[in-house]
Amino acid sequence: MNTNDPQAAEDFHHQFDKVWGNPRGLLALTIVNHTTIGLRFLITGGVFFLIGGLLAMLIRTQLALPGHDLLTPEIYNQVFTMHGTIMMFLFAVPVMEGFAIYLIPKMIGARDLVFPRLSAFGYWCYLFGGIILTSSLVMEIAPAAGWFMYTPLSSAVYAPGPGSDFWLLGITFVEISAVSAGIELVVSIMRTRTQGMGLQHMPLFVWYILAMALMIVFGFPPLILGSILLELERAAGMPFFDVARGGDPILWQHLFWLFGHPEVYILFLPAAGMISTILPVFCQRPIAGYRWVVLSIITTGFISFGLWVHHMFTVGIPHLAQAFFSAASMMVAIPTAIQVFAWIATLWNGRPVYEPPMLWALGFLFIFVAGGLTGVMLALVPFDWQVHDTHFVVAHFHFVLVGGMFFPLMAGIYYWLPHFSGRMPNRSLARWGFWLIFIGFNVTFIIMHVTGLLGMPRRIYTYEANLGWDLPNMISSVGSFIMAAGVATCLLDIILHFRFGERAKRNPWNADTLDWSTSLPPSAYNFATLPECTSRHPLWDNPDLQTTIEHGHHGLATIDHGRRETWGTDPLTGKVREIIHLPGNSWLPFFAALATAGLCICLLSKFYTVAIIMALTSTAFLLRWSWENGAHPRAAPNAQVVEGDPPLHSRTHDGPGLWGMKVTLLANGSLFLSLLFGWLYLWTVAPNWQVPDHPPVHWLGLLSSGGLLTASLFWFNRVIKRLRRDIATHLQPHLWGISGLGFTHLVILVGVWQSSNLAPQDTAHDAVITVMLLYQILHSALAVIMTVLQALRMGRNYVGIHAPYEPNVVQRWWVYTTGTFWLIYAVVILLPNMWNLA
Amino acid sequence: MLSPFHPLQLTLGLVIWALYFVVLYAGLSISCQHFAPPEQSGAFNWVNIALLLLTFAVTLGLLFQARRGWHIIKLTKKTRPATPDHKQSASVPTTPQFINYVAVSIYVVAAMATLINGLPLVLLVPCI
Numbered sequence: 009m010n011t012n013d014p015q016a017a018e019d020f021h022h023q024f025d026k027v028w029g030n031p032r033g034l035l036a037l038t039i040v041n042h043t044t045i046g047l048r049f050l051i052t053g054g055v056f057f058l059i060g061g062l063l064a065m066l067i068r069t070q071l072a073l074p075g076h077d078l079l080t081p082e083i084y085n086q087v088f089t090m091h092g093t094i095m096m097f098l099f100a101v102p103v104m105e106g107f108a109i110y111l112i113p114k115m116i117g118a119r120d121l122v123f124p125r126l127s128a129f130g131y132w133c134y135l136f137g138g139i140i141l142t143s144s145l146v147m148e149i150a151p152a153a154g155w156f157m158y159t160p161l162s163s164a165v166y167a168p169g170p171g172s173d174f175w176l177l178g179i180t181f182v183e184i185s186a187v188s189a190g191i192e193l194v195v196s197i198m199r200t201r202t203q204g205m206g207l208q209h210m211p212l213f214v215w216y217i218l219a220m221a222l223m224i225v226f227g228f229p230p231l232i233l234g235s236i237l238l239e240l241e242r243a244a245g246m247p248f249f250d251v252a253r254g255g256d257p258i259l260w261q262h263l264f265w266l267f268g269h270p271e272v273y274i275l276f277l278p279a280a281g282m283i284s285t286i287l288p289v290f291c292q293r294p295i296a297g298y299r300w301v302v303l304s305i306i307t308t309g310f311i312s313f314g315l316w317v318h319h320m321f322t323v324g325i326p327h328l329a330q331a332f333f334s335a336a337s338m339m340v341a342i343p344t345a346i347q348v349f350a351w352i353a354t355l356w357n358g359r360p361v362y363e364p365p366m367l368w369a370l371g372f373l374f375i376f377v378a379g380g381l382t383g384v385m386l387a388l389v390p391f392d393w394q395v396h397d398t399h400f401v402v403a404h405f406h407f408v409l410v411g412g413m414f415f416p417l418m419a420g421i422y423y424w425l426p427h428f429s430g431r432m433p434n435r436s437l438a439r440w441g442f443w444l445i446f447i448g449f450n451v452t453f454i455i456m457h458v459t460g461l462l463g464m465p466r467r468i469y470t471y472e473a474n475l476g477w478d479l480p481n482m483i484s485s486v487g488s489f490i491m492a493a494g495v496a497t498c499l500l501d502i503i504l505h506f507r508f509g510e511r512a513k514r515n516p517w518n519a520d521t522l523d524w525s526t527s528l529p530p531s532a533y534n535f536a537t538l539p540e541c542t543s544r545h546p547l548w549d550n551p552d553l554q555t556t557i558e559h560g561h562h563g564l565a566t567i568d569h570g571r572r573e574t575w576g577t578d579p580l581t582g583k584v585r586e587i588i589h590l591p592g593n594s595w596l597p598f599f600a601a602l603a604t605a606g607l608c609i610c611l612l613s614k615f616y617t618v619a620i621i622m623a624l625t626s627t628a629f630l631l632r633w634s635w636e637n638g639a640h641p642r643a644a645p646n647a648q649v650v651e652g653d654p655p656l657h658s659r660t661h662d663g664p665g666l667w668g669m670k671v672t673l674l675a676n677g678s679l680f681l682s683l684l685f686g687w688l689y690l691w692t693v694a695p696n697w698q699v700p701d702h703p704p705v706h707w708l709g710l711l712s713s714g715g716l717l718t719a720s721l722f723w724f725n726r727v728i729k730r731l732r733r734d735i736a737t738h739l740q741p742h743l744w745g746i747s748g749l750g751f752t753h754l755v756i757l758v759g760v761w762q763s764s765n766l767a768p769q770d771t772a773h774d775a776v777i778t779v780m781l782l783y784q785i786l787h788s789a790l791a792v793i794m795t796v797l798q799a800l801r802m803g804r805n806y807v808g809i810h811a812p813y814e815p816n817v818v819q820r821w822w823v824y825t826t827g828t829f830w831l832i833y834a835v836v837i838l839l840p841n842m843w844n845l846a
Numbered sequence: 847m848l849s850p851f852h853p854l855q856l857t858l859g860l861v862i863w864a865l866y867f868v869v870l871y872a873g874l875s876i877s878c879q880h881f882a883p884p885e886q887s888g889a890f891n892w893v894n895i896a897l898l899l900l901t902f903a904v905t906l907g908l909l910f911q912a913r914r915g916w917h918i919i920k921l922t923k924k925t926r927p928a929t930p931d932h933k934q935s936a937s938v939p940t941t942p943q944f945i946n947y948v949a950v951s952i953y954v955v956a957a958m959a960t961l962i963n964g965l966p967l968v969l970l971v972p973c974i
Contacts, residue, residue: 206944208944299944299951310857326874328874331970334966335965339962
């Protein structure tokens, strides 16, 4: 369609609604659309924020007076642990992801994210995991070892109740959601930008989210591994962190902070992305130093991984090693400062308009810079030793996290509010809300630096009078209640604006990015037609873009085929390569997440038989999910496209699934490398590390198993090469043969494990090897299952020369599985022998 | 050699820095655990010297890469005009130009980061 007739345009949109529209009632559980999922993340995160905020109020009430007995010590421990846990895992990360899920397709000119069912699955995992975790609070059995769960305090000896299990299982469940969102965002940004949007044209917010998503992909797996190991120690007695049996509690700290420090930047980067989006709009000029900002985003993403030990300066690491991390901790301030100078230069050269989003942006600048400066102070080892575990640190990280995440988040909420509701906020209430929070925050936390310098430790439930802490604590508590009043005011403003807010006109802030070229609020498909974008400021260059999009003047204007489609483009230049067809609404993500929640609850209740059934049920749903793809009748059985358009991605050798597999393997590789790190770390450092005289695993059996695995991989590679040359003769027997060979490898591997002399409950050495073998068995089993599915799909004609895409995806899994096998062989069999020889 | 316009160039400098950082920390930890030099030798001992040499080698390698990219920037500026963009901004480079610009900066940043990380080796005794 390409017309200016309003009636024709309306009919055109009705057709799109039939394909993309969201169902209501119970069927709303099947929605996979990114706009709805993003909003669900935001609203759920908001609810968790209020719960976390109430816990903060309890903490401040308890500490307002010396000797206060509002909370018992046990409950206080649960309250501060859950405050940190909820704010970090259930509010901050999911809300930032929610914003990214909502905005990224709109900013890059796509109709949806690239794996919509994964978005929905991630949301349900987050919701169920969050409910499971917070339910422990209601039952008064919440985790109580601090949000970083240091061992041995969180181990079975010192935390015998189920609190730590709630944390470990609940957080791992929530992290599935975070990693799935990270993978999806990376692939969507790289492969679904609209026509012509090269890397150099990407809005800065998209750069920030790309960095954040990649950091999640690399940064979360170490904690997932740590949580698995600690839960195995608690539930199965495998002593990874028990010094007496060859473990080391400091390993937990390394694994936690390998995640924990990048986590700060995972929160800061999207927040800074909001600021870099908002300031230019309210200054009505492009941001100063686009390339400098991109440089600083990439640099922050990397260097933030080199700081984790600055959380561990007091555990007894050599001074020189501390100096390496101290230097890196100070260096990370430089890229952050580049961004701050870019924002100041933008303000300097523009004509700022102080609408509510700008107030929050300026509040962010003030608070975050102050928090950054105390961060540089803490990066100095001698200073850190003095204030470690005092309220100074609490004040510092609240300045960084509230300043660096909450203030920009509020700026973003006010900026995109017309997008969510189609209405404008009330400027008067918004200003009241801002000033109450700004004043309340500073009253609470500026004085808290002094409280810390006066020596008040963190995590104490009360204190004696006349230590000099009475007045500063009272001031902090008063400030926190002012802040709470500010939150209530903002909440009221946001709720009321849905009813009373002035209707937003098109592009109400005169923004420059594509997200403002949708209707307000947007339709489920964002854009009826997909515009070409060869500028960093498409709406400033072409203010009529929304009209031409609605009237069908751009790409992918056909909908009568009934498929949900968006462009698949070159990751560098934005040149169109294929049409990506997307799945529609489905129950599968909901039921898969529900079964996983059941698994989580069964593990908590120690009903292990039911847990196995739940795991199998969840796997069955996920396999069914993978079945409804490509040429399946519920996906894209008809490959016809408009003449001149590129082919559907499932009819090519490339596509989002292939990229999704690669990014998934990066996350998986991060987890595996963390496991290798754990092995080498314990070997080097653990004081009671015990190596048996003879290898506990039969080397020849393992070698023969690896030989079969490698043969399977070579066979698979040969099949792929033939498929690329359009040769599919005997493809199905080949796939069956590979499955059989892989299965033989798997049987031998399981046999080697079963016949080994491993005693995983006696030594950390054997426990780590057991985990490595189980990891390998799981991967080999999945490789076989995926290949069997390909053979079956070949029989149904879902795979073949006409649809050669999926075997390419599975091949990557085989490559990875073979790689991890030989690495395990090297570190378990070869390295100890070489070490003994030396 | 990897093309200066290859997208991996956007991160390669910092990937090298990250690998250097791992070798630095792991090398120090393993050396101190198994082959610790005597405390009296001060900062002038085989561990610090080996790690300093590594630091200089990595820094020089990164600077070499930056210089290579910079040379290409100068060449392409002469031959390829940038495409005009929004009236308020100067110009937007092509995708390869953009990759090269950012990559050169990344190499310089990575070289600086390597040098700064290695500086404590000049001053501090390794294993206390």
